[in-house]
Amino acid sequence: MLFFRVRQGDMANITLENVSKIFPGGIVAVDDVTLEIADGEFVVLVGPSGCGKSTLLRMIAGLEEVSGGRISIGSEEVTDLAPRSRDIAMVFQSYALYPHMTVRQNIGYGLKVRRAPKDEARRRVAEVAELLGLEDLLDRRPAHLSGGQRQRVAMGRAIVREPKAFLMDEPLSNLDAKLRVGMRASLAQLHTRLGTTTVYVTHDQTEAMTLGQRVAVLRDGRILQVDTPQRLYHEPRDVFVAAFIGTPAMNLVEATIDGDDALFGRFRIPLDPERRPALDHRKVTLGIRPEAFEAAASAPAGAPTLEVAPAVVEELGSDAHVFFPVDAKRIGLDTGLTQDDEGTFLAQEEALFSARIDPRVDAAVGRPLTLAVDPARFHFFDVESGISLLPATPAATEPLPNELQSAAR
Amino acid sequence: MSSPLAGAPLAGVPARARRRRGGRRGRLGWNALGLAVFALIIFPVYWMIATAFKRGSDIFADTPVWFPIHPTLSNFTDAIHRPHFWADVKNSLIIVGCVVALSLVLAFLAALALAKFRFYGRKAFIVLIIGVQMIPLNALIIPIYLVLAKANQVDKLSGVIITYLTFVLPFTVWTLRGFMIGVPRELEEAAQVDGSTRFGAFVRVLLPLIGPGLVATSIFAFIQAWNEFIMAYVLLHSPEKQTLTVWLASFTTNRGTAWGPLMAGATLTALPVVIFFVAIQRKIAFGLTAGAVRG
Ligand SMILES: Nc1ncnc2c1ncn2[C@@H]1O[C@H](COP(=O)(O)OP(=O)(O)OP(=O)(O)O)[C@@H](O)[C@H]1O
Ligand SMILES: [Mg+2]
Numbered sequence: 001m002l003f004f005r006v007r008q009g010d011m012a013n014i015t016l017e018n019v020s021k022i023f024p025g026g027i028v029a030v031d032d033v034t035l036e037i038a039d040g041e042f043v044v045l046v047g048p049s050g051c052g053k054s055t056l057l058r059m060i061a062g063l064e065e066v067s068g069g070r071i072s073i074g075s076e077e078v079t080d081l082a083p084r085s086r087d088i089a090m091v092f093q094s095y096a097l098y099p100h101m102t103v104r105q106n107i108g109y110g111l112k113v114r115r116a117p118k119d120e121a122r123r124r125v126a127e128v129a130e131l132l133g134l135e136d137l138l139d140r141r142p143a144h145l146s147g148g149q150r151q152r153v154a155m156g157r158a159i160v161r162e163p164k165a166f167l168m169d170e171p172l173s174n175l176d177a178k179l180r181v182g183m184r185a186s187l188a189q190l191h192t193r194l195g196t197t198t199v200y201v202t203h204d205q206t207e208a209m210t211l212g213q214r215v216a217v218l219r220d221g222r223i224l225q226v227d228t229p230q231r232l233y234h235e236p237r238d239v240f241v242a243a244f245i246g247t248p249a250m251n252l253v254e255a256t257i258d259g260d261d262a263l264f265g266r267f268r269i270p271l272d273p274e275r276r277p278a279l280d281h282r283k284v285t286l287g288i289r290p291e292a293f294e295a296a297a298s299a300p301a302g303a304p305t306l307e308v309a310p311a312v313v314e315e316l317g318s319d320a321h322v323f324f325p326v327d328a329k330r331i332g333l334d335t336g337l338t339q340d341d342e343g344t345f346l347a348q349e350e351a352l353f354s355a356r357i358d359p360r361v362d363a364a365v366g367r368p369l370t371l372a373v374d375p376a377r378f379h380f381f382d383v384e385s386g387i388s389l390l391p392a393t394p395a396a397t398e399p400l401p402n403e404l405q406s407a408a409r
Numbered sequence: 410m411s412s413p414l415a416g417a418p419l420a421g422v423p424a425r426a427r428r429r430r431g432g433r434r435g436r437l438g439w440n441a442l443g444l445a446v447f448a449l450i451i452f453p454v455y456w457m458i459a460t461a462f463k464r465g466s467d468i469f470a471d472t473p474v475w476f477p478i479h480p481t482l483s484n485f486t487d488a489i490h491r492p493h494f495w496a497d498v499k500n501s502l503i504i505v506g507c508v509v510a511l512s513l514v515l516a517f518l519a520a521l522a523l524a525k526f527r528f529y530g531r532k533a534f535i536v537l538i539i540g541v542q543m544i545p546l547n548a549l550i551i552p553i554y555l556v557l558a559k560a561n562q563v564d565k566l567s568g569v570i571i572t573y574l575t576f577v578l579p580f581t582v583w584t585l586r587g588f589m590i591g592v593p594r595e596l597e598e599a600a601q602v603d604g605s606t607r608f609g610a611f612v613r614v615l616l617p618l619i620g621p622g623l624v625a626t627s628i629f630a631f632i633q634a635w636n637e638f639i640m641a642y643v644l645l646h647s648p649e650k651q652t653l654t655v656w657l658a659s660f661t662t663n664r665g666t667a668w669g670p671l672m673a674g675a676t677l678t679a680l681p682v683v684i685f686f687v688a689i690q691r692k693i694a695f696g697l698t699a700g701a702v703r704g
Contacts, residue, residue, distance in 0.1 A: 061598075063601070082601070083598070083601040084606065092598070092599060094593065097599075099596075100617045113600075113604040161604075
């Protein structure tokens with residue numbers, strides 16, 4: 001089908017240069033954001049509620065005035081252009097379907113106001129309806145559609161115009177969990193087919209990690225890190241990113257570097273000489289992902305071990321989560337997530353670590369357990385600034401080509 | 410429905426309702442009261458229509474004739490053949506048409522400004538709109554007359570139209586603003602991204618969605634302009650430039666009142682309002698914004 005061709009027209013990279021937004025009353029919603037989004041790339045903006053994701057997206061769309069900085073789409077600067085002159089399409093969280101129009105009219109609205117020839121408009125609406133499975137619903141009003149169907153109509157309205165870029169603001173957040181997983185896959189597929197530059201806003205890190213070729217983590221209006229999902233996970237440059245990405249979340253604890261060892265609680269773990277901060281006798285924030293732990297029995301010989309007392313054991317089938325107290329100061333970070341996996345009702349002064357281990361290991365509450373840990377997977381952050389103390393490994397700052405990424409997904 | 414629990418809450422409803430309304434006798438009392446109020450409201454209308462069909466002797470009979478036993482149309486022919494009837498019908502229609510059309514256009518634009526744009530003095534303007542409606546009309550007759558006389562608008566339909574707009578607009582602007590605030594902003598934004606100008610989005614998306622508001626306000630404007638008497642009476646001197654309400658006043662002369670033809674004329678005058686309302690009211694109940702947002 002002709003429609004599914006990959007875009008070939010003009011380049012549609014999006015460039016943000018020092019973009020800021022200050023709302024009346026002095027609220028800084030977006031603070032000096034610089035971001036280059038390549039043609040055809042799928043970039044996700046993720047962050048806790050109120051971090052300025054929607055505002056940034058709306059500024060790209062032209063729905064919000066820019067307080068400072070420049071925005072370009074393709075080779076054209078659009079900072080002061082009206083939304084309709086930017087050739088972008090937007091999918092709103094609420095879908096924003098026109099209630100007085102049928103599905104057909106909703107999808108065709110953009111073509112109609114842009115005076116596309118009638119025949120072509122009809123053909124394209126039909127194609128999009130087929131692509132999204134909306135053929136039987138074309139004459140219905142939005143009020144008579146289910147949530148998932150409305151979502152697809154909203155997508156269709158964006159796709160039909162073949163814009164330079166899609167801007168999506170939490171498009172799946174009003175769907176129930178099961179539908180969301182399905183739509184997420186469809187979105188990824190759709191991007192592979194159409195190859196349209198996409199900026200996608202979400203506060204759901206799973207969506208961010210699965211959809212984004214690159215993910216930008218925002219906090220308080222600033223971009224903390226932009227990277228591929230893998231690098232965000234393995235090499236967070238900031239303690240907030242480290243805490244935000246990954247479930248269960250990374251264990252963070254205050255530790256002291258003492259010579260070649262890290263001290264936290266009553267544990268002393270020798271550091272990996274390849275991966276350690278160049279400091280001595282200093283307090284750092286130590287980060288250990290749950291999967292850096294292993295049951296001592298199945299660990300390679302010589303790995304440092306910890307004697308722990310499990311407080312909670314969760315058997316998940318594929319693996320088991322063991323929670324154990326660590327006698328050290330907990331690092332509290334408000335990542336704004338409802339963390340059903342590790343949220344604790346009990347106020348706890350000391351840190352509760354989680355370890356993901358092989359379910360065949362017979363772990364039980366009240367029975368001491370020996371865990372091995374891999375120091376090559378430690379993360380260190382500055383206590384004050386939260387910035388990573390490890391040197392950034394050189395990596396492709398350029399995003400992967402479209403086809404490769406899609407294949408990787 | 411097969412659930413054994415399904416019946417339980419339903420069974421509780423009548424019991425609760427009975428208790429709240431104080432038994433069957435209490436409900437009967439309320440119904441009777443309702444009927445009495447209804448009769449009170451409808452009686453003058455009935456009397457007007459009945460009188461319009463009565464013979465002169467029945468109208469002035471010492472024992473009231475409740476129903477026109479010998480119906481006649483002579484009152485109607487009499488009324489219609491009075492001088493200037495058709496000219497005044499035309500005047501009324503022109504005035505009402507202009508007032509409804511102008512008030513819709515002006516109120517839409519003004520409500521748009523109040524609902525969608527922030528500007529200095531917006532709050533003050535809103536307060537002013539409400540405040541203006543509190544001033545009694547009778548207090549304004551002389552000032553309005555003087556202003557219109559200066560502008561050379563006395564004894565002209567345009568002067569009456571302007572005057573009526575000043576009564577009608579505050580209410581219509583206020584009402585439409587309320588309807589507009591109820592339309593999610595994202596709908597316009599979606600239209601703008603889709604390729605509309607800001608104003609285009611207002612016209613293509615907002616305007617259809619506030620349809621019920623437009624209907625309600627146009628009915629209001631119609632009734633106000635059609636039924637108004639005092640200002641028209643003061644402003645329009647020439648018999649061929651008067652409205653129907655003023656024409657009705659001509660049935661009362663210093664030799665007395667021609668009740669039969671007056672009631673026939675009043676019945677005829679009331680007809681267009683009824684027709685307009687019936688034609689347009691079904692659109693009010695429409696909940697058009699349903700399904701705009703959320704799942
Ligand atoms: N019109 C506005 N006027 C003033 N402040 C605003 C306005 N819109 C947003 N803000 C503020 O700007 C900040 C960023 O808001 P934004 O809507 O971009 O957050 P978000 O990251 O999209 O959050 P969420 O995940 O809850 O949608 C918030 O502190 C918010 O209160
Ligand atoms: Mg948002």
